[in-house]
Amino acid sequence: MSKSWGPHDIGGQEGGPIDLSEHDTAHWEWQIDAMVRLSLSKGLISDFAELRDGIEHLTQEDYDSCTYYERWAKSLAYTLVSRGVVSEQQLADKIDAVRARQEAQGLA
Amino acid sequence: MTDHDKEHDHARTFQPDHPEPTSDAARVGLALRELLIEAGHYSAEEEQEVIAAMQGASPENGGRIVARAWTDAAYKERLLGDGASAIRELGFELEPYEFTVMENTNSVHNVIVCTLCSCYPRALLGMSPAWYKSKEYRSRVVREPRSVLAEFGVELSDDIDVRVHDSTAELRYMILPQRPAGTDDWSEEKLAALITRDSLVGTQRKLSI
Amino acid sequence: MSTPLFSVGQQVRIADRTPPVHHRVPAYAKGQVGVIERVCKLHGEPEKFIRGDGKPAQRLYRVRIPQSGLWQGYDGTAGDDLDIEIFEHWLEPTE
Numbered sequence: 001m002s003k004s005w006g007p008h009d010i011g012g013q014e015g016g017p018i019d020l021s022e023h024d025t026a027h028w029e030w031q032i033d034a035m036v037r038l039s040l041s042k043g044l045i046s047d048f049a050e051l052r053d054g055i056e057h058l059t060q061e062d063y064d065s066c067t068y069y070e071r072w073a074k075s076l077a078y079t080l081v082s083r084g085v086v087s088e089q090q091l092a093d094k095i096d097a098v099r100a101r102q103e104a105q106g107l108a
Numbered sequence: 109m110t111d112h113d114k115e116h117d118h119a120r121t122f123q124p125d126h127p128e129p130t131s132d133a134a135r136v137g138l139a140l141r142e143l144l145i146e147a148g149h150y151s152a153e154e155e156q157e158v159i160a161a162m163q164g165a166s167p168e169n170g171g172r173i174v175a176r177a178w179t180d181a182a183y184k185e186r187l188l189g190d191g192a193s194a195i196r197e198l199g200f201e202l203e204p205y206e207f208t209v210m211e212n213t214n215s216v217h218n219v220i221v222c223t224l225c226s227c228y229p230r231a232l233l234g235m236s237p238a239w240y241k242s243k244e245y246r247s248r249v250v251r252e253p254r255s256v257l258a259e260f261g262v263e264l265s266d267d268i269d270v271r272v273h274d275s276t277a278e279l280r281y282m283i284l285p286q287r288p289a290g291t292d293d294w295s296e297e298k299l300a301a302l303i304t305r306d307s308l309v310g311t312q313r314k315l316s317i
Numbered sequence: 318m319s320t321p322l323f324s325v326g327q328q329v330r331i332a333d334r335t336p337p338v339h340h341r342v343p344a345y346a347k348g349q350v351g352v353i354e355r356v357c358k359l360h361g362e363p364e365k366f367i368r369g370d371g372k373p374a375q376r377l378y379r380v381r382i383p384q385s386g387l388w389q390g391y392d393g394t395a396g397d398d399l400d401i402e403i404f405e406h407w408l409e410p411t412e
Contacts, residue, residue, distance in 0.1 A: 001344060001345050002333055002335075002344040002345070002347035002348060003335070003344060004344045005335045005344060008224055008225060009223075009224065009343055009344050010223060010243055010246055010247040011221075011223030011224070011246065011247060011250045011251075011274065011343040011344070011345045011346075012223075012247065012250055012251045012343075012344070012345035012387075012388065013247040014247070014248075015243060015244040015245075015247040015248045016244055017244065017259060018239050018242060018244045018245050018248070018256065018259050018260075019238070019239060019242065019244070020239055020259070020260070021238070022237060022238065023237075023238040025235050026129070028128060028129055028134065028137070028138065030159045030162065030163070031137075031138075031141055031155065031159070032137045032141070033159075033162060034155045034158040034159050034162070035137070035140065035141050035144065035155070037158050038144075038149070038150040038154060038155065038158060039144070039149075042149055042150060044144075044149060046366065046370060047361065047366040047370075047371060049339060049361075049363050049366035049371070050366065052224070052225055052339060052363075053338075053339040053366075055225065056339060062133075064243075066131075066133045067133075068226070068241045069134075069137070070131060070133035070134055070137070071133075072137070073133055073134060073136050073137025073140065074133050074136055074137075076137070076140060077136045077137075077140050080140065080144075085144075085149075086140065086143050086144070086147075090143055091136070091139060091140065091143065094139035094140075094142055094143050095135050095136060095139040097139070097142075098135050098138050098139045098142070099130075099135060102128065102130055102135075107127060107128055107130055108130040204360070206357055206358055206377075223343050223345075224341060224343055250345065250387075250399060251345075251387075251388050251391075252392060252393075253384075253393065253397070254392065254393050254397075255392070266394050268394075269394055269396035269397050269398070270384075270393060270394075270397045271397070271398055271399070271400060272384075272398075272399045272400070273399075273400045273401075274343065274346075274399065274400070274401045274402075275402070276341050276342070276343065276346075276401050276402045276403070277341050277360065277363070277377055277402035277403070277404065278357070278358070278360045278377055278402065279357065279377075279379070279402050
């Protein structure tokens with residue numbers, strides 16, 4: 001078999017039993033999904049391919065440890081910063097603000 | 109409270125049973141969202157509309173399509189020949205993807221996967237299940253479909269071939285399950301209620317009446 | 318070019334290459350031989366979406382590959398197969 005070229009290229013690899021349990025989609029996950037769709041419809045990104053590309057460029061460690069919507073979030077951030085829609089500094093500052101707010105609310 | 113504060117209240121809303129996530133990656137997503145809304149790229153109202161539309165989709169949509177195909181032979185032929193046009197007749201749209209329906213028969217069982225990411229016809233089936241997105245399903249079902257199907261309770265004899273469809277590009281798939289025996293005089297509505305999400309993805313073969 | 322190069326029933330090989338950009342051909346399919354199961358529509362090329370608009374559009378096909386050809390020691394029937402979507406520029410005729 002040809003060599004897998006990214007952490008996503010896993011068809012045919014070994015794997016364990018499948019967890020069949022159902023998981024409700026959390027509100028924040030719906031928000032990430034909506035953010036991706038709106039980024040597309042508002043022209044912030046031109047095609048879903050950009051999002052897949054971002055996910056494919058995650059490190060193996062990130063890919064394995066992140067949940068599905070966490071991967072989307074990281075990929076979209078990479079894409080929008082690359083495109084200049086938001087700056088690295090703005091994003092870093094806002095992440096700090098989110099962390100501070102969550103700590104103040106006793107969430108983190 | 110100013111409009112600006114209202115926007116932030118939307119950003120802070122969380123469901124008690126699904127607390128706001130605090131992982132680094134999730135915070136990236138939450139932060140990005142706040143930035144995009146603040147910059148006016150979209151509004152919290154637009155976000156809510158998009159979410160409501162997504163939440164409005166469910167396997168009932170797929171079920172309606174299947175029930176129509178079961179009761180109308182000409183429709184079934186159109187559905188199998190050009191799924192995109194056929195679903196438009198029922199008010200559904202999946203453009204720009206090519207919606208493609210695979211029919212289960214006595215000799216073939218179909219199952220869908222997207223090994224590379226998790227493509228899924230969500231407008232017709234609702235949100236994909238966690239297992240569909242899992243590495244275990246994506247890696248194993250192409251290579252050992254029969255043992256994966258057995259984990260879902262689908263046992264297939266040797267006179268049934270298994271066909272796996274890997275949604276690698278622009279097609280989106282749904283299975284047309286076999287109509288159960290003993291339903292000849294059922295209405296479309298009653299038939300549609302029989303259909304499960306798993307039967308539309310291929311991890312269920314027999315529908316119970 | 319909008320006239321399909323390949324037709325239903327034609328035997329094809331999926332190219333075995335790894336461009337350094339986003340592409341939608343899984344490793345397990347590269348270098349494999351299959352048969353055109355259907356000719357699909359024209360779509361933007363995944364490799365070209367990252368820094369462009371995906372144009373010119375490319376012809377997409379579904380290729381059917383026997384599972385026994387894909388996997389050593391495949392555990393199933395001789396009729397088990399796998400259908401996969403591949404763009405024209407990834408396909409070569411086998412003869």
